[in-house]
Amino acid sequence: MNINCLFDSGNIEVIDASDSKAIKLAIRNDSNSEFKQWFHFRGHGEIGKTYNFEIINAKECSYVDGWKDYQVVASYDGEYWFRVHTQFDDNKLLSFSHQLEQPTIFFAYFEPYSYQRHLSLIHQAQHSELCQHHILGQTVDGHDIDLLIIGDESRERKIWVTARQHPGETMAEWCAEGLIERLLNEDDALAQSLLQDAVFYVVPNMNVDGSIRGNLRSNAAGANLNREWQSPSVKNSPEVYHVRNKMKEIGVDAFLDLHGDEGLPYVFVAGCEGIPSYDGRLKNLEEEFSSILKSVNPDFQTEFGYDKDEPGKANLTVANAWVGEEFKCLSLTLEMPFKDNANLSNKETGWSGDRSYLLGQTLLNPLYQLVKKLR
Amino acid sequence: MNINCLFDSGNIEVIDASDSKAIKLAIRNDSNSEFKQWFHFRGHGEIGKTYNFEIINAKECSYVDGWKDYQVVASYDGEYWFRVHTQFDDNKLLSFSHQLEQPTIFFAYFEPYSYQRHLSLIHQAQHSELCQHHILGQTVDGHDIDLLIIGDESRERKIWVTARQHPGETMAEWCAEGLIERLLNEDDALAQSLLQDAVFYVVPNMNVDGSIRGNLRSNAAGANLNREWQSPSVKNSPEVYHVRNKMKEIGVDAFLDLHGDEGLPYVFVAGCEGIPSYDGRLKNLEEEFSSILKSVNPDFQTEFGYDKDEPGKANLTVANAWVGEEFKCLSLTLEMPFKDNANLSNKETGWSGDRSYLLGQTLLNPLYQLVKKLR
Amino acid sequence: MNINCLFDSGNIEVIDASDSKAIKLAIRNDSNSEFKQWFHFRGHGEIGKTYNFEIINAKECSYVDGWKDYQVVASYDGEYWFRVHTQFDDNKLLSFSHQLEQPTIFFAYFEPYSYQRHLSLIHQAQHSELCQHHILGQTVDGHDIDLLIIGDESRERKIWVTARQHPGETMAEWCAEGLIERLLNEDDALAQSLLQDAVFYVVPNMNVDGSIRGNLRSNAAGANLNREWQSPSVKNSPEVYHVRNKMKEIGVDAFLDLHGDEGLPYVFVAGCEGIPSYDGRLKNLEEEFSSILKSVNPDFQTEFGYDKDEPGKANLTVANAWVGEEFKCLSLTLEMPFKDNANLSNKETGWSGDRSYLLGQTLLNPLYQLVKKLR
Amino acid sequence: MNINCLFDSGNIEVIDASDSKAIKLAIRNDSNSEFKQWFHFRGHGEIGKTYNFEIINAKECSYVDGWKDYQVVASYDGEYWFRVHTQFDDNKLLSFSHQLEQPTIFFAYFEPYSYQRHLSLIHQAQHSELCQHHILGQTVDGHDIDLLIIGDESRERKIWVTARQHPGETMAEWCAEGLIERLLNEDDALAQSLLQDAVFYVVPNMNVDGSIRGNLRSNAAGANLNREWQSPSVKNSPEVYHVRNKMKEIGVDAFLDLHGDEGLPYVFVAGCEGIPSYDGRLKNLEEEFSSILKSVNPDFQTEFGYDKDEPGKANLTVANAWVGEEFKCLSLTLEMPFKDNANLSNKETGWSGDRSYLLGQTLLNPLYQLVKKLR
Numbered sequence A, B, C, D: 001m002n003i004n005c006l007f008d009s010g011n012i013e014v015i016d017a018s019d020s021k022a023i024k025l026a027i028r029n030d031s032n033s034e035f036k037q038w039f040h041f042r043g044h045g046e047i048g049k050t051y052n053f054e055i056i057n058a059k060e061c062s063y064v065d066g067w068k069d070y071q072v073v074a075s076y077d078g079e080y081w082f083r084v085h086t087q088f089d090d091n092k093l094l095s096f097s098h099q100l101e102q103p104t105i106f107f108a109y110f111e112p113y114s115y116q117r118h119l120s121l122i123h124q125a126q127h128s129e130l131c132q133h134h135i136l137g138q139t140v141d142g143h144d145i146d147l148l149i150i151g152d153e154s155r156e157r158k159i160w161v162t163a164r165q166h167p168g169e170t171m172a173e174w175c176a177e178g179l180i181e182r183l184l185n186e187d188d189a190l191a192q193s194l195l196q197d198a199v200f201y202v203v204p205n206m207n208v209d210g211s212i213r214g215n216l217r218s219n220a221a222g223a224n225l226n227r228e229w230q231s232p233s234v235k236n237s238p239e240v241y242h243v244r245n246k247m248k249e250i251g252v253d254a255f256l257d258l259h260g261d262e263g264l265p266y267v268f269v270a271g272c273e274g275i276p277s278y279d280g281r282l283k284n285l286e287e288e289f290s291s292i293l294k295s296v297n298p299d300f301q302t303e304f305g306y307d308k309d310e311p312g313k314a315n316l317t318v319a320n321a322w323v324g325e326e327f328k329c330l331s332l333t334l335e336m337p338f339k340d341n342a343n344l345s346n347k348e349t350g351w352s353g354d355r356s357y358l359l360g361q362t363l364l365n366p367l368y369q370l371v372k373k374l375r
């Protein structure tokens, strides 16, 4: 089988592809980093023939838990992505097999979101009268850090949304796309009412370098951006550095940081319970946000999630903790699954770009209901 | 100017179209009825020339209030409908003028929804595995009465939605389309969760004859279907007769009847407070429905609406009252404006098909939140 | 089975639909006419069940030859039309059977082209700067006779295209749509070059009344429009009357009249060899037209077609003969099959709307190559 | 102004962007090569403000003639590309100015065709039953060399089409897309008839590395692929090496190599008149090809073009000459303009992707008419 990953977000190392019964592959490390788990490659073989793939370093990947009950995503046309049954033997490797319906197939850790699509999103959005495109600075590799300002900057509440600090969490940008497009829909009463009270600052891709490079979590310099918020460096984490500066300039009244979780098959949020300034107001806002989101989108739930931080034990290098502490505002990390939502399973696609998009649209509902209470 | 209304839902009478400065038109009565207000015609003239139109019997129309602050809808391509400024002099006529950008233009009372689109809606929907098409019987003119059953008929709760008993209230079918398409979206967590507990019976057009004939409120026999629910006749109101029979066979746990209101520039509901069986349970359900809908769609409001019936004074010939009394269930008439939503005005389009569609999607939210409480 | 034909171009009479093994149907006569062969109806039954249909008056239809090797067209969604195997026993009836994949299915003699789509075609076209919409007058039923003028009226050559004099020949309007949309494509070098020398006058539907009524060949008054060109009456054949008048006003340098043929499974043209003025110039133009069209669209052929008229024996009541004689110009009837093109068979769809559309596009090729020779 | 070219086919060097009245830019050399002329960058500034751009090394670019009467292409959304007036002072620089309608704009030498779109083209095409995707080998950078085989390999005639040996000639891939999609249209009688006699081997992008890198003419190793056909090296010109090998394996009965010409504002072909084997048969085929193409697509012409080679003086390192000599077959280089087609000017877009696409569709016409004469 011919295997190639030389394209946007490609990541695979071919160990031995000579035997279709055991194509041995390895996932490359992130740039300047030990992280690894994202993969994306194209395989070319014979129609009708079955190929067996083995990711031999699955056990050394960052989130071994992520492989349990995981199904690889695959696509013949690069548009429709389906799931392929996958096995993980704890002591060995991740394997899956597939009989080709067409000669050439893409496999990935999750439905990709390309830089080309990112540029389209930005450039389509700027056409709206509701939206302006800003550039905050450049990444380590020199890409522009794109910010969309949606609504009227004179509105009282400033709501920030960032996505894809971890570039392999592509569901985060699908989710941002849903949120952005709903905000720009002039017929959507909730979106337009929300924009009466708030203006949005959206960074749909915080880590363009890592996205293009096919990293799971790191930027080009090897930094985990979501551990850089306390003291970002213009050299190693300019993406955080510039966004943080703009936040300080503008202010933040609510913050959503969009992510994917490798292990848990659920959609959930993590809050600020461990930050020094945490109080009843923030607790109420967090609880109301979750309660409203759950009521409008049952893909969201509150039963499963991360363990809560002890009071005062928050890691302030993390975006949502730093923002929560700095601005004393509602500040949440939203997590979506790489696997499926175990509560509402879709056997064909698992969790997907489309479902992330719809989730992004419904994120406006709790913001609308809470906007006047944010301060 | 050449004026023609010989097409789906066409209605106008040309009194004198010889003088472009005063084209005199009249609205025809509904079939076998005194009702009249819907109009829909095509005018053909010269690009760049301004035409003045006068509807000379505006004052004799069914809802004279409907002409106050009313803007006529117009379209060059039959897809994009914009508003044209309109004047109503209480003692005289409705007039509007327009400079032609293309030679041929449609004018209508509201954005039309053709029988051809109705057939497409039905036939596209039946392709979904979630949906079956049924035919309940035939109208006075002999058209099929189309019912879509969405979801699994074994589910506990039966939710009925009817639209366009009054055929000129085309926003009702746009709204039904939004509701139907959301239910059929397999990625929509709320819709699919709702279908775990409920099955929908949707009649997207209760009055096909009147729709095609260009009536405002009557069917082909001259019946106002929304006054026929206590004793419909197979001869004069077969549309109600057959739907009522199916309701009795299946049962009803919630009912939404979709309408447009000529006068009020708001979206609102009318409930069952006047039916004999009205009680705290129904009152709570109605209030919760409104409260939830308002929270997810600010196009909906509860400040403006119809006067409430006195206890026991409901008109049980009206669909929502009859259903509420018969099935002791949540039963609402939803009203949308012909004008604009005064709370969230769109100067270009006023209230529109697109906004009705989005409202239809959000009708699922209160149903989802209330489904387990419906009985 | 529930059978209904109360919609645009519907035509069927239910004799007995009680036995799914032998649903007996008859085709209604055209309005005020003995012609009949077009049918279009919707059947509603049970998924998975097989229904047998018999058209009991097939033998009395206008073109009994048309049933030989004929396959009925069918569609579940009204967009994709496939063929269903059909049997014709010379001495009896036309029969076909089908196992339902969805409850509701359309059957028709050929892929329909609705008046709603006609209106869209006209209104979309008028948006182009290249196109103006004119109304020539009204049909017997009062519908507008729509004319599209494409290009600059000052151009030297006037090319006329008419379609669907026989309303059941819906392929003619699909074909006209292809021709129109290619002319309006500003990137199409051939179309735009042709418009340097010529202006087009296109009547995409000559017989709106018959189209809506579900006729095969007649208008509302029972006239066969393609036998009315010598002395049309404003009362019984206003469609021809008004088009003829406009032709006399404008002139004609080439004329294409688009049709379908019930019997022959081929695309072909009929020329003017029988008109008094026929000469070498017209013969050459006809031969060159055919030769060029064949070279760019192998769906067109010259082997099969109608017998040629004897010199001087042309029927001058027929459009192409009358125009040819009146204007001494290239004047052709183009015929497409109701069945399939036997030379290039498509088992799934037979001849179709899409193929007619592509043929319409390629009609511009011979016109482009001949435009400077037309006079 | 913020200027960035870090994306697919980006190429610009910012000399000084501090003064909006004179933003000084330079075009980078192709990889390992002196060639340069392609540019593609994104500028971000203030809405309503006018920016003046100067390409200071325009005079050192490969085709100085290319700047005469050249208009730069620009796009706000990356989909619709319009032309911006451009000045070239022979002794100095290329300059253009533009008032921003949105903050962020793309400028390029010609409408880009991204690798992402290339992958979509390949993967959509392979879904057709008419098409198989093959990979011939890898480029210098390691990208797959994609070949689409369209039709049945057992057909007698083998027609080869290559595009974009020179990566900055993006019109070549737009043209290939048109040709491919027409071949895959099962309703297109000409395409399907042609596939009865021939099978197509299409390489839509011969130079993926150079395309992504933003080169004008070279591959990653600095090779001008269209001078490598006599002795390609697997190391420096593997793209030619592998295609040539496959040609030798399969045979070639006709060959089209798609290009853009920097200087001439016309569409034209260059033939094989200088190859040793040139004879009357080849001359006739070339003349017939041109004559037919001209008759179906007036964007093509034969008045302007390259000077003809003297007999025996062809450069056999050039693809079409090498193929013509090796296979004694019709072998043509097709050239499209970077500027506009001076014969059929489009002031808004100049020559464009859409026009190249339509040209690609019409390339099938001469092949269809000549297929039986190719040998």
Ligand SMILES: [Ca+2]
Pocket (backbone or CB within 6 Å): A125, A126, A127, A128, A129, A130, A131, A132, A133, D102
């Ligand atoms: Ca904007």
Ligand SMILES: [Ca+2]
Pocket (backbone or CB within 6 Å): B125, B126, B127, B128, B129, B130, B131, B132, B133, C102
């Ligand atoms: Ca179904």
Ligand SMILES: [Ca+2]
Pocket (backbone or CB within 6 Å): B102, C125, C126, C127, C128, C129, C130, C131, C132, C133
């Ligand atoms: Ca126009």
Ligand SMILES: [Ca+2]
Pocket (backbone or CB within 6 Å): A102, D125, D126, D127, D128, D129, D130, D131, D132, D133
């Ligand atoms: Ca294939």
